[in-house]
Amino acid sequence: MGIAERWSRRGGRQAGDEALIRSLYEEHGRSLLAYATRLTGDRAAAEDVVQETLVRAWKHADDMVNQKGSVRGWLLTVARNIITDRARARAVRPTEVAETPTAPPIQRDHAQSVVDSMAVLSALNTLSAEHRDVLVEIYYRGKSVTEAASTLGLPPGTVKSRSHYALKALRTAMAEQPAEVTR
Template sequence: MAGIDRRPDSAEALVRALYAEHGRSLLAYATRLTGDRAAAEDVVQETLVRAWKHADDLSTGRGSVRGWLLTVARNLATDRARARAVRPAEVAEVEDFPPVEGDHAETVVNSMVVLSALDQVSAEHRDVLVELYYRGRSVTEAAKELGIPPGTVKSRSFYALRALRAVLGGPGNNPGDGTGAEVTG
Protein backbone atom coordinates (compact mmCIF):
# COMPACT_ATOMS: atom_id res chain seq x y z
CA MET A 1 0.00 0.00 0.00
CA ALA A 2 3.01 2.27 -0.39
CA GLY A 3 2.36 5.58 -2.07
CA ILE A 4 -1.35 5.84 -1.22
CA ASP A 5 -2.93 8.75 -3.06
CA ARG A 6 -5.54 10.85 -1.21
CA ARG A 7 -6.87 12.79 -4.18
CA PRO A 8 -10.69 12.77 -4.35
CA ASP A 9 -10.65 10.55 -7.44
CA SER A 10 -8.45 7.99 -5.69
CA ALA A 11 -10.38 7.97 -2.38
CA GLU A 12 -12.82 5.36 -3.61
CA ALA A 13 -9.98 3.28 -5.04
CA LEU A 14 -8.14 3.42 -1.70
CA VAL A 15 -11.15 2.23 0.28
CA ARG A 16 -11.84 -0.51 -2.27
CA ALA A 17 -8.22 -1.71 -2.17
CA LEU A 18 -8.11 -1.76 1.63
CA TYR A 19 -11.41 -3.57 1.83
CA ALA A 20 -10.45 -6.08 -0.84
CA GLU A 21 -7.21 -6.92 0.93
CA HIS A 22 -8.20 -6.66 4.61
CA GLY A 23 -12.01 -6.51 4.72
CA ARG A 24 -12.74 -10.14 5.60
CA SER A 25 -10.26 -10.37 8.45
CA LEU A 26 -11.24 -6.91 9.70
CA LEU A 27 -14.94 -7.85 9.74
CA ALA A 28 -14.23 -11.17 11.49
CA TYR A 29 -12.13 -9.38 14.11
CA ALA A 30 -14.73 -6.66 14.67
CA THR A 31 -17.50 -9.27 14.95
CA ARG A 32 -15.55 -11.08 17.67
CA LEU A 33 -15.00 -7.80 19.50
CA THR A 34 -18.59 -6.53 19.33
CA GLY A 35 -20.54 -9.79 19.27
CA ASP A 36 -22.88 -8.20 16.73
CA ARG A 37 -22.53 -8.37 12.95
CA ALA A 38 -24.26 -5.02 12.31
CA ALA A 39 -22.11 -3.25 14.89
CA ALA A 40 -19.02 -4.92 13.40
CA GLU A 41 -19.92 -3.62 9.94
CA ASP A 42 -20.19 -0.12 11.40
CA VAL A 43 -16.76 -0.52 12.99
CA VAL A 44 -15.24 -1.69 9.68
CA GLN A 45 -16.79 1.23 7.84
CA GLU A 46 -15.46 3.75 10.33
CA THR A 47 -12.06 2.04 10.25
CA LEU A 48 -11.88 2.44 6.48
CA VAL A 49 -12.92 6.10 6.72
CA ARG A 50 -10.13 6.71 9.21
CA ALA A 51 -7.68 4.88 6.97
CA TRP A 52 -8.62 7.22 4.13
CA LYS A 53 -8.18 10.25 6.41
CA HIS A 54 -4.75 8.96 7.53
CA ALA A 55 -3.50 7.74 4.16
CA ASP A 56 -0.17 9.50 4.71
CA ASP A 57 0.49 7.44 7.85
CA LEU A 58 -0.21 4.24 5.94
CA SER A 59 2.01 5.16 3.00
CA THR A 60 5.20 5.77 5.02
CA GLY A 61 5.86 2.04 5.18
CA ARG A 62 6.27 1.95 8.96
CA GLY A 63 4.40 -1.02 10.45
CA SER A 64 1.83 -3.10 8.70
CA VAL A 65 -1.39 -1.71 7.25
CA ARG A 66 -3.33 -4.67 8.63
CA GLY A 67 -1.97 -4.04 12.12
CA TRP A 68 -2.97 -0.39 11.90
CA LEU A 69 -6.47 -1.29 10.70
CA LEU A 70 -6.96 -3.88 13.44
CA THR A 71 -5.76 -1.42 16.09
CA VAL A 72 -8.21 1.22 14.86
CA ALA A 73 -11.02 -1.35 14.81
CA ARG A 74 -10.21 -2.44 18.37
CA ASN A 75 -10.18 1.18 19.58
CA LEU A 76 -13.52 1.88 17.87
CA ALA A 77 -15.11 -1.24 19.37
CA THR A 78 -13.79 -0.27 22.81
CA ASP A 79 -15.16 3.26 22.44
CA ARG A 80 -18.57 1.89 21.44
CA ALA A 81 -18.65 -0.46 24.46
CA ARG A 82 -17.70 2.38 26.83
CA ALA A 83 -20.34 4.68 25.34
CA ARG A 84 -22.99 1.98 25.68
CA ALA A 85 -22.00 1.36 29.33
CA VAL A 86 -22.43 5.06 30.18
CA ARG A 87 -25.83 5.44 28.43
CA PRO A 88 -29.03 4.34 30.14
CA ALA A 89 -30.20 0.93 28.98
CA GLU A 90 -32.49 0.89 25.97
CA VAL A 91 -35.90 -0.72 26.33
CA ALA A 92 -34.85 -3.75 24.30
CA GLU A 93 -31.90 -4.31 26.65
CA VAL A 94 -33.95 -4.29 29.86
CA GLU A 95 -34.51 -7.84 31.06
CA ASP A 96 -37.12 -7.23 33.78
CA PHE A 97 -39.46 -5.13 31.65
CA PRO A 98 -42.98 -6.58 31.86
CA PRO A 99 -44.32 -7.89 28.56
CA VAL A 100 -47.01 -5.92 26.80
CA GLU A 101 -50.31 -7.72 27.28
CA GLY A 102 -51.88 -6.56 24.06
CA ASP A 103 -52.70 -3.68 21.87
CA HIS A 104 -55.28 -1.39 23.45
CA ALA A 105 -56.17 0.25 20.14
CA GLU A 106 -59.28 -1.90 19.75
CA THR A 107 -60.49 -0.85 23.20
CA VAL A 108 -60.00 2.80 22.32
CA VAL A 109 -61.87 2.42 19.04
CA ASN A 110 -64.72 0.55 20.77
CA SER A 111 -64.99 3.31 23.38
CA MET A 112 -65.17 5.95 20.68
CA VAL A 113 -67.89 4.01 18.84
CA VAL A 114 -69.96 3.57 22.01
CA LEU A 115 -69.60 7.24 22.96
CA SER A 116 -70.74 8.24 19.49
CA ALA A 117 -73.71 5.85 19.74
CA LEU A 118 -74.64 7.23 23.17
CA ASP A 119 -74.96 10.67 21.58
CA GLN A 120 -77.61 9.24 19.26
CA VAL A 121 -80.01 7.88 21.91
CA SER A 122 -82.41 9.98 23.98
CA ALA A 123 -81.17 11.88 27.02
CA GLU A 124 -83.27 9.69 29.38
CA HIS A 125 -81.78 6.50 27.94
CA ARG A 126 -78.25 7.92 28.00
CA ASP A 127 -78.61 9.01 31.64
CA VAL A 128 -79.74 5.54 32.72
CA LEU A 129 -76.93 3.81 30.82
CA VAL A 130 -74.32 6.17 32.25
CA GLU A 131 -75.53 5.58 35.81
CA LEU A 132 -75.77 1.79 35.48
CA TYR A 133 -72.81 0.92 33.26
CA TYR A 134 -70.38 3.80 33.41
CA ARG A 135 -70.72 4.69 37.09
CA GLY A 136 -71.51 1.10 38.14
CA ARG A 137 -74.55 1.97 40.23
CA SER A 138 -77.28 -0.47 41.14
CA VAL A 139 -80.85 0.05 39.90
CA THR A 140 -81.82 1.49 43.30
CA GLU A 141 -78.83 3.85 43.39
CA ALA A 142 -79.46 4.98 39.81
CA ALA A 143 -83.14 5.58 40.59
CA LYS A 144 -82.22 7.68 43.60
CA GLU A 145 -79.61 9.65 41.61
CA LEU A 146 -81.97 10.28 38.68
CA GLY A 147 -85.04 10.92 40.87
CA ILE A 148 -87.17 8.26 39.18
CA PRO A 149 -88.66 4.96 40.43
CA PRO A 150 -86.55 1.78 40.18
CA GLY A 151 -89.07 0.23 37.76
CA THR A 152 -88.56 3.16 35.39
CA VAL A 153 -84.79 2.66 35.57
CA LYS A 154 -85.25 -1.01 34.61
CA SER A 155 -87.60 -0.17 31.77
CA ARG A 156 -85.42 2.63 30.43
CA SER A 157 -82.29 0.48 30.62
CA PHE A 158 -84.03 -2.26 28.60
CA TYR A 159 -85.13 0.17 25.88
CA ALA A 160 -81.86 2.13 26.08
CA LEU A 161 -79.79 -0.99 25.38
CA ARG A 162 -82.15 -1.91 22.55
CA ALA A 163 -81.78 1.60 21.07
CA LEU A 164 -78.02 1.45 21.47
CA ARG A 165 -77.89 -1.91 19.65
CA ALA A 166 -80.00 -0.45 16.85
CA VAL A 167 -77.64 2.53 16.52
CA LEU A 168 -74.65 0.20 16.46
CA GLY A 169 -76.34 -1.99 13.87
CA GLY A 170 -76.58 -5.15 15.93
CA PRO A 171 -78.37 -8.16 14.37
CA GLY A 172 -82.12 -8.36 14.94
CA ASN A 173 -82.29 -4.88 16.37
CA ASN A 174 -83.15 -2.82 13.35
CA PRO A 175 -86.57 -1.22 13.23
CA GLY A 176 -88.97 -2.92 10.87
CA ASP A 177 -86.95 -6.15 10.50
CA GLY A 178 -89.91 -8.27 11.51
CA THR A 179 -88.57 -9.21 14.94
CA GLY A 180 -90.74 -6.78 16.81
CA ALA A 181 -87.65 -4.98 18.06
CA GLU A 182 -88.66 -1.49 17.03
CA VAL A 183 -86.94 1.17 19.09
CA THR A 184 -89.39 2.85 21.41
CA GLY A 185 -88.97 4.75 24.58
Protein backbone atom coordinates in the same frame (compact mmCIF):
# COMPACT_ATOMS: atom_id res chain seq x y z
CA MET B 1 3.08 -5.13 -4.43
CA GLY B 2 2.07 -3.52 -1.14
CA ILE B 3 -0.39 -0.78 -0.38
CA ALA B 4 2.28 1.89 -0.14
CA GLU B 5 3.62 1.08 -3.62
CA ARG B 6 0.16 1.06 -5.19
CA TRP B 7 -0.74 4.30 -3.49
CA SER B 8 2.43 6.09 -4.56
CA ARG B 9 2.17 4.77 -8.16
CA ARG B 10 -1.22 6.42 -8.55
CA GLY B 11 0.17 9.85 -7.87
CA GLY B 12 -0.35 10.32 -4.15
CA ARG B 13 -3.43 11.22 -2.18
CA GLN B 14 -5.59 12.91 -4.77
CA ALA B 15 -5.51 10.19 -7.41
CA GLY B 16 -5.03 7.23 -5.12
CA ASP B 17 -7.60 7.71 -2.37
CA GLU B 18 -10.21 5.49 -3.94
CA ALA B 19 -7.63 2.93 -5.02
CA LEU B 20 -6.16 2.87 -1.51
CA ILE B 21 -9.49 2.19 0.12
CA ARG B 22 -10.39 -0.45 -2.48
CA SER B 23 -7.11 -2.25 -2.01
CA LEU B 24 -7.41 -2.04 1.78
CA TYR B 25 -10.88 -3.55 1.59
CA GLU B 26 -9.82 -6.26 -0.86
CA GLU B 27 -6.83 -7.31 1.22
CA HIS B 28 -8.13 -6.82 4.76
CA GLY B 29 -11.92 -6.45 4.55
CA ARG B 30 -12.84 -10.04 5.33
CA SER B 31 -10.50 -10.40 8.30
CA LEU B 32 -11.51 -6.95 9.57
CA LEU B 33 -15.19 -7.87 9.35
CA ALA B 34 -14.61 -11.21 11.08
CA TYR B 35 -12.65 -9.51 13.87
CA ALA B 36 -15.30 -6.80 14.35
CA THR B 37 -18.10 -9.39 14.29
CA ARG B 38 -16.34 -11.46 16.94
CA LEU B 39 -15.90 -8.39 19.18
CA THR B 40 -19.39 -6.95 18.74
CA GLY B 41 -21.43 -10.11 18.31
CA ASP B 42 -23.53 -8.25 15.75
CA ARG B 43 -22.93 -8.41 11.99
CA ALA B 44 -24.59 -5.06 11.23
CA ALA B 45 -22.59 -3.29 13.94
CA ALA B 46 -19.43 -4.98 12.66
CA GLU B 47 -20.11 -3.69 9.14
CA ASP B 48 -20.45 -0.18 10.56
CA VAL B 49 -17.13 -0.60 12.36
CA VAL B 50 -15.41 -1.75 9.16
CA GLN B 51 -16.81 1.23 7.30
CA GLU B 52 -15.67 3.65 10.00
CA THR B 53 -12.25 1.98 10.06
CA LEU B 54 -11.86 2.48 6.32
CA VAL B 55 -12.95 6.12 6.61
CA ARG B 56 -10.29 6.67 9.24
CA ALA B 57 -7.75 4.91 7.03
CA TRP B 58 -8.67 7.28 4.22
CA LYS B 59 -8.34 10.32 6.53
CA HIS B 60 -4.94 9.13 7.81
CA ALA B 61 -3.60 7.57 4.62
CA ASP B 62 -0.22 9.31 4.86
CA ASP B 63 0.36 8.10 8.42
CA MET B 64 -0.76 4.59 7.63
CA VAL B 65 1.33 4.18 4.47
CA ASN B 66 4.51 5.74 5.93
CA GLN B 67 4.18 4.01 9.30
CA LYS B 68 6.40 1.17 10.32
CA GLY B 69 4.52 -1.99 11.11
CA SER B 70 1.71 -3.80 9.40
CA VAL B 71 -1.29 -2.15 7.80
CA ARG B 72 -3.50 -4.97 9.04
CA GLY B 73 -2.36 -4.34 12.60
CA TRP B 74 -3.16 -0.65 12.20
CA LEU B 75 -6.66 -1.45 10.84
CA LEU B 76 -7.41 -3.99 13.57
CA THR B 77 -6.26 -1.55 16.25
CA VAL B 78 -8.49 1.18 14.82
CA ALA B 79 -11.44 -1.22 14.67
CA ARG B 80 -10.89 -2.31 18.28
CA ASN B 81 -10.71 1.34 19.38
CA ILE B 82 -13.95 2.17 17.57
CA ILE B 83 -15.70 -0.77 19.24
CA THR B 84 -14.33 0.24 22.63
CA ASP B 85 -15.45 3.85 22.14
CA ARG B 86 -18.95 2.74 21.18
CA ALA B 87 -19.20 0.43 24.19
CA ARG B 88 -18.10 3.22 26.52
CA ALA B 89 -20.58 5.64 24.97
CA ARG B 90 -23.40 3.11 25.45
CA ALA B 91 -22.37 2.54 29.07
CA VAL B 92 -22.65 6.26 29.82
CA ARG B 93 -26.13 6.62 28.31
CA PRO B 94 -29.15 5.44 30.27
CA THR B 95 -30.39 2.07 29.13
CA GLU B 96 -33.16 2.04 26.59
CA VAL B 97 -36.25 0.14 27.65
CA ALA B 98 -38.71 -1.11 25.09
CA GLU B 99 -42.38 -1.24 25.90
CA THR B 100 -43.59 -4.71 26.67
CA PRO B 101 -47.09 -6.03 27.18
CA THR B 102 -46.26 -6.69 30.84
CA ALA B 103 -44.99 -3.12 31.38
CA PRO B 104 -47.61 -0.70 30.08
CA PRO B 105 -46.48 2.75 28.98
CA ILE B 106 -46.24 5.44 31.62
CA GLN B 107 -49.61 7.00 32.21
CA ARG B 108 -50.35 10.63 32.83
CA ASP B 109 -50.14 12.15 36.27
CA HIS B 110 -52.97 10.84 38.46
CA ALA B 111 -53.16 13.97 40.64
CA GLN B 112 -56.08 15.38 38.65
CA SER B 113 -58.06 12.16 39.09
CA VAL B 114 -57.47 12.34 42.86
CA VAL B 115 -58.75 15.92 42.94
CA ASP B 116 -61.76 14.91 40.83
CA SER B 117 -62.51 12.02 43.19
CA MET B 118 -62.36 14.36 46.17
CA ALA B 119 -64.72 16.79 44.44
CA VAL B 120 -67.22 14.01 43.67
CA LEU B 121 -67.08 12.71 47.26
CA SER B 122 -67.65 16.22 48.56
CA ALA B 123 -70.63 16.64 46.25
CA LEU B 124 -71.98 13.19 47.22
CA ASN B 125 -72.05 14.31 50.86
CA THR B 126 -74.48 17.09 49.94
CA LEU B 127 -77.05 14.61 48.59
CA SER B 128 -79.80 13.00 50.60
CA ALA B 129 -79.12 9.54 52.01
CA GLU B 130 -81.62 7.93 49.57
CA HIS B 131 -80.00 9.48 46.51
CA ARG B 132 -76.46 8.76 47.75
CA ASP B 133 -77.30 5.09 48.47
CA VAL B 134 -78.67 4.57 44.95
CA LEU B 135 -75.60 6.17 43.29
CA VAL B 136 -73.20 4.17 45.45
CA GLU B 137 -74.91 0.88 44.56
CA ILE B 138 -75.17 1.58 40.82
CA TYR B 139 -71.96 3.52 40.03
CA TYR B 140 -69.52 2.66 42.81
CA ARG B 141 -70.39 -1.01 43.29
CA GLY B 142 -71.35 -1.52 39.62
CA LYS B 143 -74.70 -3.17 40.26
CA SER B 144 -77.58 -3.25 37.82
CA VAL B 145 -80.84 -1.50 38.64
CA THR B 146 -82.41 -4.83 39.60
CA GLU B 147 -79.50 -5.77 41.87
CA ALA B 148 -79.46 -2.32 43.49
CA ALA B 149 -83.24 -2.55 44.03
CA SER B 150 -82.83 -5.92 45.70
CA THR B 151 -80.00 -4.67 47.94
CA LEU B 152 -81.86 -1.47 48.93
CA GLY B 153 -85.25 -3.20 49.29
CA LEU B 154 -86.88 -0.88 46.73
CA PRO B 155 -88.80 -1.45 43.51
CA PRO B 156 -86.64 -1.13 40.35
CA GLY B 157 -88.71 1.85 39.11
CA THR B 158 -87.92 3.74 42.33
CA VAL B 159 -84.20 3.01 41.93
CA LYS B 160 -84.32 4.34 38.33
CA SER B 161 -86.15 7.46 39.41
CA ARG B 162 -83.84 8.12 42.36
CA SER B 163 -80.74 7.60 40.23
CA HIS B 164 -82.05 10.15 37.70
CA TYR B 165 -82.74 12.79 40.34
CA ALA B 166 -79.57 11.91 42.27
CA LEU B 167 -77.41 12.51 39.18
CA LYS B 168 -79.19 15.79 38.54
CA ALA B 169 -78.56 16.89 42.14
CA LEU B 170 -74.92 15.73 41.90
CA ARG B 171 -74.36 17.83 38.76
CA THR B 172 -75.81 20.85 40.54
CA ALA B 173 -73.61 20.27 43.61
CA MET B 174 -70.52 19.90 41.40
CA ALA B 175 -71.32 23.12 39.55
CA GLU B 176 -71.61 25.03 42.85
CA GLN B 177 -68.15 23.96 44.06
CA PRO B 178 -65.32 26.47 43.78
CA ALA B 179 -63.40 26.28 40.46
CA GLU B 180 -60.05 25.29 42.06
CA VAL B 181 -61.62 22.19 43.65
CA THR B 182 -63.09 20.83 40.41
CA ARG B 183 -60.23 21.84 38.11
